[in-house]
Amino acid sequence: MIALALRELRHRGRQHTSSLLVAIITSVFATMMIEMDMVLRLQTLTAGFMQHGFVRLLLDVLDALFFFVAVFVACIVTANTFGIIMAGRARHIALMRLLGASARTLRGAIAIEGAAVGLVGSVAGLGLGLVVTAVTYAALVASGTFVDTPIELFSPLLAAPVVVGVVSTTGAAWYGSRRVLAVSPIEATGQMQEPAPVSASEMPRRLRTLVVVATVGGVVLLVAGVVIGLKSPLGLLLAAPGGALSFVGFVLGSSSVIPVLLRAAGRLTGSSTPSVLASANALRYPARSSRSTVGLVIGVTLITMFSVAGQSFLAQTGPVAAAADPAEAASDAAFLQLTTGILAVLIGFSLVIAAIGLVNSLSLSVLQRRREIGLLRALGFTKAQVRRMVLAESIQLTVVGGVTGLVFGIVYGWAGALAAIGSDHHIGGLFPPTVPLWIIGAIAAGAVLLAVVSSAVPARSAVRVSPVRALAID
Incomplete structure (x- = not known):
């Protein structure tokens, strides 16, 4: 399965341009959400905004919710986008079935493709997100909007965008290839289309x-x-x-x-x-x-x-x-x-x-x-x-x-x-x-x-x- 996945990535890498871009953007999104949440938490300590007890409690709750939102968006959006891309490869999948490949082997290879795309995109997005966050924070401090307070740029939470990126794209690839089990080899000789509308x-x-x-x-x-x-x-x-x-x-x-x-x-x-x-x-x-x-x-x-x-x-x-x-x-x-x-x-x-x-x-x-x-x-x-x-x-x-x-x-x-x-x-x-x-x-x-x-x-x-x-x- 790994050899098949690597061959598909080598010969069909351009098909993953969109999914790779999505993985990068999603990782940037999650990274900036985590970093800016920490920045905002430090900045609120210098604002009168924190004088009310219910506001402090509210911000503590939001700390957990912001990360939840980032993970939720990453999983849903990446799964939808990868599903669209895999739907366009239905004819190629049917041709592979015609040549003797099993549905399990093909789905495993597609999942590995998703994991590779997710890993590369998430790591690249993590680095880009840290750079964008640092530049944005420096600009806000220079303009006087934020108080210059020491922040910890690297946090254990930053492993989450990479882990979520790999897991979500792998799961999305597996889910997007679910129709492999329903494709008969004979379908490779005809025009592949999506199924009829389902009420x-x-x-x-x-x-x-x-x-x-x-x-x-x-x-x-x-x-x-x-x-x-x-x-x-x-x-x-x-x-x-x-x-x-x-x-x-x-x-x-x-x-x-x-x-x-x-x-x-x-x-x-x-x-x-x-x-x-x-x-x-x-x-x-x-x-x-x-x-x-x-x-x-x-x-x-x-x-x-x-x-x-x-x-x-x-x-x-x-x-x-x-x-x-x-x-x-x-x-x-x-x-x-x-x-x-x-x-x-x-x-x-x-x-x-x-x-x-x-x-x-x-x-x-x-x-x-x-x-x-x-x-x-x-x-x-x-x-x-x-x-x-x-x-x-x-x-x-x-x-x-x-x-x-x-x-x-x-x-x-x-x-x-x-x-x-x-x-x-x-x-x-x-x-x-x-x-x-x-x-x-x-x-x-x-x-x-x-x-x-x-x-x-x-x-x-x-x-x-x-x-x-x-x-x-x-």
């Missing part, structure tokens, strides 16, 4: 049960955490895993939920022929569309969640602090804004990973539909119409990912703020969420930019093959 009623019973248990159980824990948070900030320890569990339920059941949302989003791009075909293409393979969209949902959810939680915290505690000491309140507000901004930048790495996954998904879609695109060209479809079709599909995916992530982020951010500070007697329980307008504007602008950029490469690939050659592809 919610056709979902395997165990998976359907897991989705229901995770979603319902997560919502119950989230609500219970908010209720406890009205009495103690320790409620955040219950609300956070509840939110994560409910989100896992959404991810597992996304192939049933996202197609419904894509069908609604298809109306946004109009009723022209390219738009109608784009909507049909997105719905034809719900698993592929879900994998590419979930990565975007994760990134938008996290950025919105931290922004809403931070702004809600500031809106509720700001007036109380200002009445006691205006100067100190202004300092606390500036520090909170800086903390939220740093977190937004860190989590923004997951949006870059989501963009890579979206490009992979659209590229795979174009590759599998070359004959279809060739037929459309032969029937009079112009290159401009093909480009508009790919762009429309990209717009639908980004709109669904952005809006879904925005809704999740607002709900989770509000629940987190309630669980964290609802027990403060100055606040007095429930309060509405504070949603920064810049979040909505940034997500809208980012969705448009992502849709255009992610469709550029697949669209160029779609119009490059002549109709005659496309129709000749087996």
